[in-house]
């Protein structure tokens with residue numbers, strides 16, 4: 001059978017199963033979530049090994065934290081809370097409520113949700129969305145990334161062992177398969193990936209009026225402001241920039257710092273990289289860039305900056321040679337005051353390179369940020385309430401972490417998503433449950449009002 005037919009058949013089977021089942025009970029939803037938790041916990045070792053094979057090298061400790069635990073926690077959160085989420089939500093019908101009318105929102109399963117995932121956190125970004133999708137009572141068709149073939153194949157195999165195809169069906173492949181997948185008439189499509197591909201996804205989904213949630217990336221800025229603890233800021237930023245070798249949608253992409261704090265920041269960054277990674281080339285804690293294309297793309301940013309005569313600082317404590325290596329590791333690299341025409345300032349970096357721009361007035365950084373596409377994350381370091389409120393008020397980003405980076409994504413009670421070029425719609429926790437449910441408005445008329453409204457019917461006058 002060709003892949004298109006296979007997908008159409010799987011979708012039909014899931015639809016029928018969903019209709020027969022109706023709105024699934026809380027027990028059924030919890031069981032589906034618990035099977036995902038058990039799958040992850042039982043197979044964490046082989047999943048981490050598969051991810052490391054796909055990356056060339058990826059720290060197993062990091063993988064446990066960023067992919068296994070980061071998926072298990074949202075799943076547990078959903079299993080614990082979904083009975084409460086499923087309850088109808090009362091809404092005011094004032095002034096009709098005075099005469100006995102009632103209003104409520106009832107949450108219903110949508111049916112079949114399509115999920116397309118990227119390579120950078122292949123396990124987390126496949127399993128954490130299941131929390132909201134299963135909690136809302138849906139079935140799932142999944143298309144993981146072709147850039148992580150070992151992990152994607154393993155995910156398919158493990159899912160087949162734990163679920164019927166009517167619950168989750170997994171399809172492997174690259175752009176061609178993705179193209180076909182995104183043209184299916186799902187009840188909802190969750191896409192996590194790049195802004196460019198998202199445009200194609202939305203076009204394909206529009207043909208069937210499939211609602212989309214787009215979890216994208218972009219250039220998330222950092223501002224180091226007044227009274228910031230420079231040492232602590234450097235520690236958080238460099239930890240965020242080197243985790244997964246900076247291949248994170250929310251990685252701090254570029255940094256604004258006051259001219260007078262620059263040298264302190266550079267010194268502190270060097271110190272914390274030396275502490276975290278005394279060596280890099282064979283350090284098991286330091287992750288490799290995913291493949292040759294991305295490795296060359298990142299190195300070309302550095303080369304371009306050097307050719308432009310900019311100050312480029314490699315944080316390579318042991319002075320190792322990265323020219324001949326079995327993986328694609330790149331040392332953390334700082335580019336000082338890059339101009340806007342450089343590719344490193346135009347494209348999402350998605351690697352361990354950090355451009356640093358200096359400012360004399362905070363307004364310059366806000367003006368720059370607001371001139372560019374709306375980012376997924378924004379980070380402010382500082383201890384000045386007025387300045388912090390100004391930044392929060394005058395910038396628009398998917399989310400913000402104050403005095404750290406990335407952390408807002410770890411909070412299940414906070415909706416996660418982008419705005420503008422960084423995405424559309426949110427998930428996580430209750431907000432994910434709502435995204436993957438149909439919130440149906442139900443109005444209960446009162447007997448008295450039913451009689452009274454007859455007075456409004458014709459004949460008028």
Ligand code: NAD
Pocket residue numbers: 116117118119120121125143144145146173174175177178179180182192193194195197198200201215216217218248249250348350376418423
């Ligand atoms: P990508 O857009 O290249 O690919 C993502 C997925 O889309 C893959 O499964 C791929 O096979 C599929 N795909 C590619 N072309 C397609 C097409 N024409 N039709 C349908 N599907 C297609 O992204 P990537 O390189 O895998 O991931 C990196 C990007 O993802 C970065 O921009 C990053 O910021 C973003 N990202 C966002 C989040 C988030 O939660 N907001 C999380 C991780 C990554």
